[in-house]
Amino acid sequence: MNKKGKIVVISAPSGCGKSTIINSILGTGEIQLRFSVSATNRAPRAGEEDGVNYHFFTTEEFRNAIANDEFVEWEQVYPGRYYGTLKRELSDAAQRGENTILDIDVKGALKVKKQFGDEALLIFIMPPSIEALRQRLVKRGTDSAEVIAERVDKAEYEISFADRFDVVITNDDLPVAVAATESVISAFLAK
Ligand code: ADP
Ligand code: 5GP
Numbered sequence: 001m002n003k004k005g006k007i008v009v010i011s012a013p014s015g016c017g018k019s020t021i022i023n024s025i026l027g028t029g030e031i032q033l034r035f036s037v038s039a040t041n042r043a044p045r046a047g048e049e050d051g052v053n054y055h056f057f058t059t060e061e062f063r064n065a066i067a068n069d070e071f072v073e074w075e076q077v078y079p080g081r082y083y084g085t086l087k088r089e090l091s092d093a094a095q096r097g098e099n100t101i102l103d104i105d106v107k108g109a110l111k112v113k114k115q116f117g118d119e120a121l122l123i124f125i126m127p128p129s130i131e132a133l134r135q136r137l138v139k140r141g142t143d144s145a146e147v148i149a150e151r152v153d154k155a156e157y158e159i160s161f162a163d164r165f166d167v168v169i170t171n172d173d174l175p176v177a178v179a180a181t182e183s184v185i186s187a188f189l190a191k
Helices: 018-028 059-067 087-095 106-119 130-140 145-159 174-190
Strands: 007-011 038-040 054-056 071-078 081-086 100-103 120-126 167-170
Touching (some): 007 018, 007 106, 007 174, 018 174, 038 059, 071 087, 071 106, 071 145, 081 087, 087 100, 100 106, 106 120, 130 145
Parallel strands (some): 007 100, 007 120
16 A cells, blocks of 8 residues: 555553544644544444444445455454444555544554554543543433443453553643643654
């Protein structure tokens, strides 16, 4: 694959504030980054649009995409729920010389690092505590109690990957976390 554009990867346990931080950074338009739209077989949440938040695939479509070698990486992040970065998302951006930002899970992040080396920056967003994470998921109101419990249960496992990331940023005070994330991304893109 043509590797012209740089790749910024943001990972964190669900509910840490990844999407909030990414949307805030993309919203200012100060850093030129294109969001890589992943594929998933999970159902869209209220307000999510196909092709914007995710490419919403059926399980069969997802399996076909795996068989056709269409993914840079893919993971079964939760039982029965698949997520993957499509090669075409990165190759289209690279051809245009654009930098890309990925919101993917910790294992996917390490696979991207393995493939792209210094062209990829891995940022881990840390919650202030597991309890704060649980409260954010409850307050967000997009997931059932069962799904929230599943996500909180997985958080400690995901946090154990943090020391393999290039940068770890704690999202306690949101504006502080956004500023810190912007700053490390700007420095990486300027290199
Ligand atoms: P993720 O994309 O990591 O799953 P979200 O960006 O959806 O997480 O954030 C989860 C919830 O927590 C949202 O309702 C968001 O508004 C809220 N949130 C994000 N950052 C903070 C913060 N620093 N303090 C309090 N609430 C936050
Ligand atoms: P959500 O269902 O909350 O949108 O995402 C659940 C988890 O899947 C998050 O940790 C998110 O970062 C991860 N995820 C989203 N897209 C991808 C992807 O393309 N690949 C991998 N490996 N994980 C992804």
